[in-house]
Amino acid sequence: xxxxxxxxxxxxxxxxxxxxxxKRERQGAAxxxxxxxxxxxxxxxxxxxxxxxxxxxxxxxxxxxxxxVGFRNYTQMFTEDPRYWRSVGTxxxxxxxxxxxxxxxxxxxxxxxxxxxxxxxxxxxxxxAPSLLGASMSIALVWRAIFNDGGTVDNLLxxxxxxxxxxxxxxxxxxxxxxxxxxWQFGAPMVIxxxxxxxxxxxxxxxxxxxxxxxxxxxxxxxxxxxxxVLFFNLVLQMIxxxxxxxxxxxxxxxxxxxxDSTLVYTLYLYDRGFTAxxxxxxxxxxxxxxxxxxxVTAVLFRTSRAWVFYxxxxxxxxx
Amino acid sequence: MRGNRTxxxxxLALVLTxxxxxxxxxxxxxxxxxxxxxxRFTWWGNPDRAARTEQAIKVFEKRHPDIDITTSxxxxxxxxxxxATQAAGGDAPDVMQLDYRQINxxxxxxxxxxxGKYPELRTSQIDKGLLDxxxxxxxxxxxxxxxxxxxxxYDATLWRKAGVPEPTADWTWDDxxxxxxxxxxxxxxxxxxxxxxxxxxxxxxxxWLRGQGKSLYTEDGGLGFTADDLTRYxxxxxxxxxxxxxxxxxxxxxxDGTVENTPLGRLTAVSDFNWDAPVSGYSAIVGEGLKMxxxxxxxxGTPGQYFKPSMFFGAxxxxxxPKQAAQFIDFxxxxxxxxxxxxxxxxxxxxxxxxxxxLPKLEGFDQVISAYQKQFEGKFxxxxxxxPKGDASLQGTFARDYxxxxxxxxxxxxxxxxxxxxxxxxxxx
Numbered sequence: 159x160x161x162x163x164x165x166x167x168x169x170x171x172x173x174x175x176x177x178x179x180x181k182r183e184r185q186g187a188a189x190x191x192x193x194x195x196x197x198x199x200x201x202x203x204x205x206x207x208x209x210x211x212x213x214x215x216x217x218x219x220x221x222x223x224x225x226x227v228g229f230r231n232y233t234q235m236f237t238e239d240p241r242y243w244r245s246v247g248t249x250x251x252x253x254x255x256x257x258x259x260x261x262x263x264x265x266x267x268x269x270x271x272x273x274x275x276x277x278x279x280x281x282x283x284x285x286x287a288p289s290l291l292g293a294s295m296s297i298a299l300v301w302r303a304i305f306n307d308g309g310t311v312d313n314l315l316x317x318x319x320x321x322x323x324x325x326x327x328x329x330x331x332x333x334x335x336x337x338x339x340x341x342w343q344f345g346a347p348m349v350i351x352x353x354x355x356x357x358x359x360x361x362x363x364x365x366x367x368x369x370x371x372x373x374x375x376x377x378x379x380x381x382x383x384x385x386x387x388v389l390f391f392n393l394v395l396q397m398i399x400x401x402x403x404x405x406x407x408x409x410x411x412x413x414x415x416x417x418x419d420s421t422l423v424y425t426l427y428l429y430d431r432g433f434t435a436x437x438x439x440x441x442x443x444x445x446x447x448x449x450x451x452x453x454x455v456t457a458v459l460f461r462t463s464r465a466w467v468f469y470x471x472x473x474x475x476x477x478x
Numbered sequence: 479m480r481g482n483r484t485x486x487x488x489x490l491a492l493v494l495t496x497x498x499x500x501x502x503x504x505x506x507x508x509x510x511x512x513x514x515x516x517x518r519f520t521w522w523g524n525p526d527r528a529a530r531t532e533q534a535i536k537v538f539e540k541r542h543p544d545i546d547i548t549t550s551x552x553x554x555x556x557x558x559x560x561x562a563t564q565a566a567g568g569d570a571p572d573v574m575q576l577d578y579r580q581i582n583x584x585x586x587x588x589x590x591x592x593x594g595k596y597p598e599l600r601t602s603q604i605d606k607g608l609l610d611x612x613x614x615x616x617x618x619x620x621x622x623x624x625x626x627x628x629x630x631x632y633d634a635t636l637w638r639k640a641g642v643p644e645p646t647a648d649w650t651w652d653d654x655x656x657x658x659x660x661x662x663x664x665x666x667x668x669x670x671x672x673x674x675x676x677x678x679x680x681x682x683x684x685x686w687l688r689g690q691g692k693s694l695y696t697e698d699g700g701l702g703f704t705a706d707d708l709t710r711y712x713x714x715x716x717x718x719x720x721x722x723x724x725x726x727x728x729x730x731x732x733x734d735g736t737v738e739n740t741p742l743g744r745l746t747a748v749s750d751f752n753w754d755a756p757v758s759g760y761s762a763i764v765g766e767g768l769k770m771x772x773x774x775x776x777x778x779g780t781p782g783q784y785f786k787p788s789m790f791f792g793a794x795x796x797x798x799x800p801k802q803a804a805q806f807i808d809f810x811x812x813x814x815x816x817x818x819x820x821x822x823x824x825x826x827x828x829x830x831x832x833x834x835x836x837l838p839k840l841e842g843f844d845q846v847i848s849a850y851q852k853q854f855e856g857k858f859x860x861x862x863x864x865x866p867k868g869d870a871s872l873q874g875t876f877a878r879d880y881x882x883x884x885x886x887x888x889x890x891x892x893x894x895x896x897x898x899x900x901x902x903x904x905x906x907x
Contacts (some may be wrong), residue, residue: 220566222586307732327728331886413555414874417731418885433559435871435904 205395211306214443231443242417242444245427248333253400261392270380282349289345298339298409301464302326304412305335324411329420336421339406345477347392354388355381385468394459401452404429407468424448511867516546517797517806520556521575527823534819538809545802554735565589572803574618578611578787579873581864584700585614589795594618596804600812603829607860611787614864621811623823627851627858628685628773630654630673631742631757632749635767640664640748645771647853651686654774655714658723662750673749674741675724677715677884678733679799680876682751682773685783686711688859689776698868701901705894712883712890719884727884738763754850755788755825765788770850783854784861788825826851868904875900 189196216224235242267285274281291297304310307324315322321359325331366376382389404425406417411431415422415430422430424444432441521531535547540885558577564570570589584590585645593599594617594621601609630645637644645653658672666711676682677707678788684694686741695704718724731740737759741747752772761768775781791810793803809816817832822844827833837848879897882888888896 220562221583221589291849307728323728324732327731329887397509412734414878416878416881417727418881419878430871430874433562434874 162273198233205392210442210445213439214446216439218438220438221436224439225231226437233445234440235447241419241422241427242395245422248420248422249291249401249403252333252340252403253397254274254336254404255334255470256340257400258398260341260396261339261347263341263406264347264392265351265385265389268355269343271348271352272355282352286345286349289343292428293343295405298406299337301335302410302412327417329418332410332417332421333407334408336403336410339410340400340403347396350388350392351385354385355361358384362432368390383468387469390459390463390467394456397459398452398456401448401455481870483587483672504574511896514544514546515546515603518571519547519549519573519806520557520561520571521549521551522554523551523575523824527551530823534816535766537815537819538806541809542802542805545786545806547875565902568794568796572797572799572824573619573625573791573793573806576790576792578790579865579870581612581620581790581792582614583618584792584869585619586636586867588795590619590670591795591797591803591806592619592620592798594806595803597868599803599804599808603812604783605828605830608785608787608828611861611864612790612792618686618763620790620792620904621807622790622828623811624788624822625785625828625851626788626825627785627854628681628746628751629754629757629759629770629850630749630751630773631764631770632648633742633764633767633892634769635765636667637798637895638749639666641666645774647772648779649771649774650688650777652777655718655723658718658749659721662721662723667748670745671725671741672723673725674751675715675719675727675730675884676735676751677712677719677880678877679751680873681753683708683711683876685773688782688784689774689784689861691780693862695862695866695869697863699905701898705891705898708894708897709891712880712894716882716883716890718861726879730884733879745809753788754847755820755822756849761843770846773856781858781865785851785854787828789832804867820846868906872901872904875904 168313185266213224215226215228217227217230218224270370271278271281274369280320306312306324307327309324312322322328324333325335347388362384363376366380371379402425403423407423408429411417411421411426413426415426425448428441428448431437431444479891483534497632509847512907518713519535521527523531524759532550535549539545539547551557553579558580561574561580564588565584576584581590599621601618601621608622608625609618612618612622614844634643634644640661641664645657661667661672662670666883680694687693687703687707690707692707696702715724719726725747728739729744729746732744733741737743737750737752737756740750740752742760743763750760753768753777756766757770760901770780773783792808793800793807796802810820811827812829812832814832814835817827817829817836818839820827821836822840826844833848843898879888879893882896883890
């Protein structure tokens with residue numbers, strides 16, 4: 159709008175030496191300020207992405223020059239590689255377990271913290287700390303130790319009669335210990351939920367209380383709908399992250415995705431193909447499929463969000 | 479002024495590439511100062527190896543004031559991935575430590591320098607069979623640093639208490655299996671199993687195979703065995719596991735390359751197959767009773783065991799200073815002073831004279847290992863040629879396929895066929 163309006167004006171004074179700087183010059187300044195970002199984005203993101211897309215159509219072992227194979231990496235992935243599908247299954251299992259549990263826990267703690275009067279700051283930091291620490295390799299290794307055969311969790315469970323014998327060496331249990339590590343890092347969505355909860359006008363609850371609505375009724379009819387944009391935001395964000403889980407699975411299985419491929423999540427298999435087996439082309443193809451899959455899932459979430467996410471304007475106008 | 483600009487551009491490079499080009503800046507600075515030659519030397523290992531390596535390098539730099547050596551090291555897996563990435567980017571270090579399984583790939587891809595052209599590098603003191611493991615297509619691309627061989631480490635005290643005859647030099651795989659059964663059943667071992675399930679180890683499989691006159695790979699780089707051979711091996715292991723003679727899947731899967739996480743290291747087994755160099759790690763856990771026995775031989779007495787080069791040194795084909803690189807490798811392999819400093823930190827030296835000199839000075843368990851190796855001198859067959867290109871990930875595939883067997887998700891036959899399919903694809907057969 160402004161661009162079309164200013165064009166004729168700015169073109170004329172530049173020829174006659176008017177007071178306003180010519181448009182091109184002003185653009186120049188913008189580019190100078192933008193250049194670090196543009197350079198960074200090009201060199202660190204766009205270029206590698208282009209190369210990766212090219213490599214995904216080649217056979218490249220990092221030593222000899224890449225050789226063009228067309229869609230072979232993709233067809234091999236979908237039709238000839240049982241481990242690929244195993245990794246897809248493991249990742250989906252992980253996402254389905256970790257994301258909902260993490261969000262429920264984050265919301266529950268956020269609601270509890272909202273009513274805390276004293277030591278607010280302390281509790282918030284305490285619950286947020288795992289989010290800062292949890293992504294590190296060291297915590298993942300600690301996790302491995304406490305869920306190992308003879309580790310803390312194993313010993314505690316044995317004491318109450320649940321003799322599992324270590325989670326990380328049981329195919330069905332290992333992925334659970336990985337999921338628990340993610341669930342434990344509920345601090346980031348919790349903080350966002352807290353912010354969201356504080357946005358809900360108190361008079362809504364007061365009015366509901368006057369009408370004699372129970373806590374549960376208030377939660378269902380006020381908190382959830384009012385919080386739905388925040389809930390949606392957290393869901394999308396956590397899901398995108400969950401699809402790319404790597405560190406905990408890598409550490410818990412010692413980089414191998416074991417036992418019996420039970421913690422072989424998508425990115426771990428991608429790493430295995432790329433850096434252990436030196437099939438960079440195949441790994442690149444896997445990365446692009448992951449990108450597309452996350453894109454599709456996010457798009458679907460956005461589509462369904464129309465049915466359950468309410469924005470403040472809607473409610474003020476009396477809902478739908 | 480010039481210095482400032484270099485600093486500026488370095489800082490800019492850092493900001494833009496977060497370290498990618500920073501190493502480039504560092505290298506230029508070193509190379510440009512007063513005509514001094516800088517060699518980059520990278521290797522894998524632990525802090526002890528690092529300390530001794532640095533000490534030896536100081537001696538070298540004192541003798542060659544015109545050469546500067548910069549080093550970096552990492553754990554094996556990290557090192558492998560990093561070196562491959564560097565090599566792919568045409569930035570391989572001048573001198574590098576290499577694994578048996580890297581030689582073929584690196585040599586045929588033109589990353590390694592033909593060291594045979596440099597008379598500075600003497601090879602007369604190294605056993606010819608061992609030396610030839612670094613030769614690819616008639617060219618000397620890498621030199622063996624030290625030799626290792628496999629062993630069965632065992633708790634001799636418990637072994638004796640259980641009344642099981644101790645291993646002899648000519649025991650067969652059947653003798654071994656019987657010992658495993660007896661040890662597991664004996665009350666003296668207190669519920670420990672005889673040994674680690676050997677099904678996950680491609681190294682043990684190779685020795686078993688060689689005892690039958692076969693090999694992992696043929697001369698021309700193909701597979702030296704069939705799905706039937708592998709099925710037979712895995713069925714045999716599965717039988718022993720189900721009898722409770724060797725470790726359960728849950729115990730076997732905890733192995734991660736360290737001795738502490740093997741069943742013997744966790745004190746849930748009485749013995750373990752391993753390479754000889756890491757065995758000293760068990761002595762701290764098991765104690766005085768720890769002994770080393772040779773691996774069983776084939777039914778007709780054919781030994782499968784061999785001396786394997788534990789690691790190699792090679793130089794980059796793109797190095798600007800090939801002569802100096804050869805001098806440095808020669809120093810590490812053949813120099814007496816270097817030999818004394820390095821000791822057995824990279825294994826028992828491959829250099830014959832050095833080995834004789836170093837051996838009496840070895841301390842503690844290194845002494846036991848060297849005595850263990852000495853009994854085999856002149857008795858083993860030559861080691862096989864370096865594994866073919868494409869084999870890099872097959873060791874992992876082997877362990878993984880057997881994992882599927884021990885968790886009873888595949889039959890030995892299915893897993894063996896899976897392995898053969900993947901191996902053929904990797905080797906591009």
